Amino acid sequence: ADVSGDTGQQIIHADDHPENWLTYGRTYSEQRYSPLDQINRENVGNLKLAWINELDTNRGQEGTPLIIDGVMYASTNWSKVRALKADTGALLWSFDPKVPGNIADKGCCDTVNRGIAYWNGKIYVGTFDGRLIALDAKTGKQVWSANTIPQDGALGKQRSYTVDGAPRIAKGRVLIGNGGSEFGARGFISAFDAETGKLDWRFYTVPNNKNEPDHAASDNVLMNKAYKTWSPTGAWIRQGGGGTVWDSLVYDPVTDLIYIAVGNGSPWNYKYRSDGKGDNLFLGSIVAVKPETGEYVWHFQATPMDQWDYTSVQQIMTLDLPINGETRHVIVHAPKNGFFYMIDAKTGQFIKGNNYTYENWAYGLDPKTGRPIYNPEALYTLNGKEWYGIPGPLGAHNFMSMAYSPKTGLVYIPVHQIPFVYKNQAGGFTPHPDSWNVGLDMVKTGLPDTPEARTAYLKDLKGWIVAWDPVQMKTMWKVDHKGPWNGGILATGGDLLFQGLATGEFHAYDATNGNDLFRFNAQSGIIAPPVTYMVNGKQFVAVEVGWGGIYPFSAGGMSRASGWTVNHSYIAAFSLDGKAKLPPMNALGFLPVKPPAEYDAKVVDKGYFEYETYCQVCHGDGAEGGGVLPDLRWSGAIRHQDAFYNVVGRGALTAYGMDRFDTSMKPDEIESIRQFLIKRANETYQREIDARRNAKDIPENATLGITQ
Numbered sequence: 001a002d003v004s005g006d007t008g009q010q011i012i013h014a015d016d017h018p019e020n021w022l023t024y025g026r027t028y029s030e031q032r033y034s035p036l037d038q039i040n041r042e043n044v045g046n047l048k049l050a051w052i053n054e055l056d057t058n059r060g061q062e063g064t065p066l067i068i069d070g071v072m073y074a075s076t077n078w079s080k081v082r083a084l085k086a087d088t089g090a091l092l093w094s095f096d097p098k099v100p101g102n103i104a105d106k107g108c109c110d111t112v113n114r115g116i117a118y119w120n121g122k123i124y125v126g127t128f129d130g131r132l133i134a135l136d137a138k139t140g141k142q143v144w145s146a147n148t149i150p151q152d153g154a155l156g157k158q159r160s161y162t163v164d165g166a167p168r169i170a171k172g173r174v175l176i177g178n179g180g181s182e183f184g185a186r187g188f189i190s191a192f193d194a195e196t197g198k199l200d201w202r203f204y205t206v207p208n209n210k211n212e213p214d215h216a217a218s219d220n221v222l223m224n225k226a227y228k229t230w231s232p233t234g235a236w237i238r239q240g241g242g243g244t245v246w247d248s249l250v251y252d253p254v255t256d257l258i259y260i261a262v263g264n265g266s267p268w269n270y271k272y273r274s275d276g277k278g279d280n281l282f283l284g285s286i287v288a289v290k291p292e293t294g295e296y297v298w299h300f301q302a303t304p305m306d307q308w309d310y311t312s313v314q315q316i317m318t319l320d321l322p323i324n325g326e327t328r329h330v331i332v333h334a335p336k337n338g339f340f341y342m343i344d345a346k347t348g349q350f351i352k353g354n355n356y357t358y359e360n361w362a363y364g365l366d367p368k369t370g371r372p373i374y375n376p377e378a379l380y381t382l383n384g385k386e387w388y389g390i391p392g393p394l395g396a397h398n399f400m401s402m403a404y405s406p407k408t409g410l411v412y413i414p415v416h417q418i419p420f421v422y423k424n425q426a427g428g429f430t431p432h433p434d435s436w437n438v439g440l441d442m443v444k445t446g447l448p449d450t451p452e453a454r455t456a457y458l459k460d461l462k463g464w465i466v467a468w469d470p471v472q473m474k475t476m477w478k479v480d481h482k483g484p485w486n487g488g489i490l491a492t493g494g495d496l497l498f499q500g501l502a503t504g505e506f507h508a509y510d511a512t513n514g515n516d517l518f519r520f521n522a523q524s525g526i527i528a529p530p531v532t533y534m535v536n537g538k539q540f541v542a543v544e545v546g547w548g549g550i551y552p553f554s555a556g557g558m559s560r561a562s563g564w565t566v567n568h569s570y571i572a573a574f575s576l577d578g579k580a581k582l583p584p585m586n587a588l589g590f591l592p593v594k595p596p597a598e599y600d601a602k603v604v605d606k607g608y609f610e611y612e613t614y615c616q617v618c619h620g621d622g623a624e625g626g627g628v629l630p631d632l633r634w635s636g637a638i639r640h641q642d643a644f645y646n647v648v649g650r651g652a653l654t655a656y657g658m659d660r661f662d663t664s665m666k667p668d669e670i671e672s673i674r675q676f677l678i679k680r681a682n683e684t685y686q687r688e689i690d691a692r693r694n695a696k697d698i699p700e701n702a703t704l705g706i707t708q
C-alpha cells in the first residue's frame with residue numbers, strides 16, 4: 001500500500017475534486033484558492049443565506065470546516081467537533097472532548113480551535129487541554145486519544161501548554177503543535193501515527209535548558225547549532241524559551257519537507273530571557289524537517305532577538321513563481337513582523353522580502369540574508385526605554401488566513417495595525433502563576449483613559465486587505481476596513497474574494513480590483529476564514545461566525561473601533577438560491593446596569609495593577625469588555641464582596657471558563673479588583689449610554705435588546 005495513504009493522494013490531486021475541501025488550507029500548498037466558479041463576479045450580488053447551524057459556545061470561532069463528499073466537519077470553540085449535511089446544515093453528529101472549563105486561562109487567547117484534519121475515514125482534533133483525538137468520520141465516536149504534552153512538560157507549573165491549531169497530516173503522520181509562550185513554554189511539535197495514535201517523533205524548537213539530549217529528533221541541531229545562540233543564564237531556563245508552533249505547520253509533497261512555523265520568545269523580554277544575548281534560534285523562524293524522522297534540514301529566522309511577540313507562526317504558503325526567468329518553488333510568508341518573505345522551499349535560501357505594511361522596528365531587510373536592520377529605538381529591552389511599536393504583539397497579520405489566486409497572481413493578506421507600548425517589567429523578571437509572564441510592565445501596556453490618549457490611539461487602529469504582488473513585492477491595491485481583526489480570506493475561480501469582517505458583515509470582493517460586490521449582515525464579528533464547496537452540482541460558500549480571539553479579549557472596549565459587535569456563534573452557508581433567514585439577534589449588547597456609587601479610593605490603584613496582571617487579557621484593557629466575555633463593569637457580582645469572591649476566588653463559574661484565583665491572589669487583592677471595577681463602571685457609565693444612544697441600530701428595549 002501507498003505509505004502516504006489514499007487521502008494523501010486525494011489532497012495532492014485536490015483539483016480533480018473541487019467540490020471537496022480536504023485539508024486546512026484546501027491543498028498542501030495552503031493557497032486557499034478554490035477553482036469553483038459557479039458563483040462569480042456577475043452573479044455574486046444575488047448570493048443568499050442557504051442555512052445556519054447555531055453553535056453552543058458564544059466565544060470566538062476560528063475554524064476552517066472540511067467538506068468531504070457532501071458532509072461538513074467543523075471544529076468550534078472549546079475544541080468541539082460537529083458533522084453536518086453540507087447542503088442543509090442538518091446535524092449528523094457532534095463530539096465534545098469535555099475540556100475542563102478552568103483551563104481557559106492556561107492559554108493566552110480564547111479557547112478557540114482553528115480546525116481539524118481528515119485522513120482515511122478519521123477526523124483528528126487537537127483539544128485545548130493538550131490531547132489529540134481521532135474520531136470515526138461516520139459516527140463521531142472516538143477511535144483513539146493521545147496526550148501531546150510530555151509528562152515533565154509543565155516543569156512544576158512554570159510552563160503552560162494549550163492546543164488550538166489545526167493538525168496537518170503528512171504520509172500517515174498527524175502533526176500537532178501547541179501554544180503557551182505568553183505563560184512559559186518550550187515549543188515543540190509531535191508526529192503521531194494516524195492509525196494508532198502512537199508517538200512517532202518530536203521536534204523541539206528551542207534548546208534543552210541544560211543542553212542535554214531530549215531523545216528527540218531535534219537533539220543534534222539544538223545542541224550543535226541553537227544552544228550557543230542563547231545565554232546559559234537567562235530566564236528562558238525556567239520559562240522554556242518559547243517558540244511554540246500554534247498555527248502553521250505544513251507538509252510540502254514537492255520538496256517532501258515539513259515546514260514548522262515557530263513562535264515568539266518566552267518571556268517576551270529579551271534582556272530577561274537571554275540576558276540580551278544571541279539570536280535565540282529557532283524563535284521567529286521557519287524550520288524544515290523530514291516527514292519520516294523529524295530530522296532538521298534548514299531554517300530561516302525572520303526575527304532574531306525577538307522581544308515583540310513577533311511569531312513566525314503565520315501561514316506558510318507554497319507557490320511556483322517566475323523569478324529572474326525561471327520558475328521556482330517558493331514559500332511565501334507574511335509573519336507578524338510586517339515583512340513579506342519569499343524563501344526557496346527546498347533550501348530555505350532567502351530570495352527576497354519587503355514590508356507589506358507600515359512598521360517602525362526595522363529599517364528594512366539585508367538583501368542577501370533577509371536579516372532585519374533594527375531600529376535601535378525598538379530594542380526596548382536593551383535601551384531600557386518605552387517603545388510605541390508598530391506592529392504590536394498582535395502583529396500586522398495574525399492567524400487569519402491569506403489567499404492566493406493563480407488567475408491574478410496576487411496574494412491577499414488580511415492586514416491590521418494595532419500599536420502597543422512595550423516597556424520592561426520594573427525590578428527584573430517576576431512571573432505570576434495563572435497569568436501572562438512576558439516580563440513587561442502590564443499596566444503600561446494598557447492605555448491611559450484620558451479622552452485625548454484614546455482619540456490619538458484610535459486613529460492608529462486600522463485594518464485592510466492588501467492585494468500583494470509576490471514577485472514585485474509590492475501592494476497593488478487595498479480594501480480599507482473599519483478597523484483591525486477581520487477574518488481570513490478565500491479566493492475563488494469566480495474571481496472573487498470572500499471575507500467576514502469585525503463589523504459583523506460578510507463580503508465578497510472582486511479579486512481583480514477589490515470592488516465590493518456583496519455584503520451580508522451576520523450580526524456578529526467574523527474572524528474565521530470562509531470555505532467553498534459543491535453538493536449535487538450547487539456551489540456553497542460557508543464561514544464560522546463568532547467574534548473573539550485575543551483582540552476583543554485584551555483590547556476590550558477599544559476593539560469596538562472595528563465596529564460594535566457582540567458574539568453570536570453559528571455556521572453560515574450561502575448559495576445563489578438560498579432561502580434561510582437569520583433569527584432576530586441583539587447585535588450590540590445590553591444597556592449597562594447602573595453601578596454601585598461608592599468605592600474604596602485607597603485600594604483602586606492596587607486593584608488596577610491586579611486587574612491588568614490577571615484579568616485584562618480576557619476581560620479587556622481598563623475593564624471595558626470587547627463584546628465576547630462578560631463586561632465586568634456591569635456584572636452583578638461586583639455589587640457584593642462575597643459574590644465577587646465566590647466567582648474570582650472560589651471559582652463559581654469554572655464550568656464557563658472562569659478559573660479560580662485564590663491560588664494566585666489573596667482575598668484583599670481580589671477585593672481591590674472589585675473596588676477598581678466599581679470605579680471604572682462609574683467613570684465610564686455615561687460614555688457607554690451615550691455611545692449606544694449615538695449609534696444607530698442600538699436596541700431600544702433595554703431588557704430584550706432586539707431591534708426587530
Ligand SMILES: O=C(O)c1cc(C(=O)O)c2c(n1)C(=O)C(=O)c1cc(C(=O)O)[nH]c1-2
Nearest residue numbers: 109112179180181182244246263394549550
Ligand atoms: O505564543 C504562543 O504560544 C501563542 C499562542 C496563541 C494561541 O495558541 O492561540 C496565540 C499567540 N501566541 C499570539 O501571539 C497571538 O497573537 C494569538 C492570537 C490568537 C487568537 O486565536 O486570537 N492566538 C494567539
Ligand SMILES: [Ca+2]
Nearest residue numbers: 181182264309
Ligand atoms: Ca505569542
